[in-house]
Amino acid sequence: MTLLCIDVGNTHTVFGLFAGDQISEHWRVGTFDRRTADEWAVVFSGLLGQHADGIDGVALCSTVPTVLHEMREMLSRHYAGVRSVVVEPGVRTGVPVLMDNPREVGTDRILNALAASSLHPGPAIVVDLGTATTFDVVSARGEYVGGAIAPGIELSLEALGAKGAQLRRVELMRPRSVVAKNTVEALQSGAVYGFAAQIDGIVTRMIDELRWDTADVTVIVTGGLAPFAMEECRTALVHEPWLTLIGLRMVFTRTA
16 A cells, blocks of 8 residues: 655645555655645645555645645545545544643644654653654653643744844754854854753653653654754664654554
8 A cells, every 4th residue: 555644844844655654755845834735736746756646545634724724625626536534633543642632732743652652662752853842752551641842943043043133044053063163153053952952951851750760761853853953962862754654654544
């Protein structure tokens, strides 16, 4: 079976093509909330190419309501003969959500928890580095326990460039040293090492608060910006770049 999984984020939309349970192709494009259903169809056609006619199903989640609307329209008009599953509040994922209001939790975070509990036994913390940096706690029983949300790396750099009178936007990359000798590298140092320290700090606090044994906890990093911080973290990390897409595949399979 060939399944197309689509994760619509605030900044980027990630497409993954699964052949069975293995991802065979993947693409990342910008998320534009004014893109119409027909424009999304053109994007699909261009990316999928020769694979377009062989798709057996589509699984979709979105954190952007306007894009979700256009995606639904696109699927109904251009892929009417293909079975599709839209993962949103109310769709059964098999993940118990231990929150005050479970419907508030983004579907991508629930999908990450589902995939994390399937791929790694025992409790886990998922760190997703995108527009925001999210920390999601998953119990050994596969429950979504709760989490934390912080501004993302690029978002923070953009805010500094926009609001700092003598600052500007810089390329996100590792500087020569933590103690920078110029403004550009000072901004890069604060971003790369600062966010690595944030990951270490929040993960440690979460584990301490839950009274878990650090050795039992798998800390998983995912998201487009994961490579910029994970090499500088002191916490032992497991990189799962397609975690949300794997979660989408699992939900589609369970509802088939």
